[in-house]
Amino acid sequence: DIVLTQSPGTLSLSPGDRATLSCRASQSVGGSYLAWYQQKPGQAPRLLIYATSSRPIDIPDRFRGSGSGTDFTLTIKRLEPEDFAVYYCQQYDNSVWTFGQGTKVEI
């Protein structure tokens, strides 16, 4: 199974800063089947990005996904107070889904 490794584990930033989160796969992720989720305490994860760089209609455009192969990035252009949360990447390959261990974005 493909293992996803996220870095850094914790990102300490301020509102208005740019956040860059990394997700590295142990082998190439086919079909661009790479997604990102945001999770706040006590809540279910929320889909932010799918197919590497596509955004659901209700997600603000300050969230951008990019990458290919084994290296993927989630960029948050200007952090809003509500963006401080944990972020997970997820991939699909050969009928198996896996998640990264998460990156916490804290003030």
Place this chain on the structure above:
Amino acid sequence: QVQLHESGPGLMKPSETLSLTCTVSGSSISNYYWTWIRQPPGKGLEWIGYYYHSGNTNYNASLKSRVSISMDASTGQFSLRLTSVTTADTAVYYCARSDSLDYFFDSWGQGILVTVSS
């Protein structure tokens, strides 16, 4: 609007069998992967397995010997069964729907905390 809602016991004893149900509303059953995901307290997300509308299933290799997922399309419910639970199975269990084109989870239940303790 798609809604998923988990139900089941909140407290179990070691060696018991966990049974959870997810009730789906506002969605066709076809062409989606109906999935269970769990999250131990303070930890990350772990994919457990899925049921596809055709009847196909697949499970996390680490749980395969203890887990099964089934679906009753007539009631819009799908279920998780996990045998011989231990304290390591203590987690929030989520049901979720995955798209079958780009394989992402676009709808989630609110989660149910299952605690295994003697």
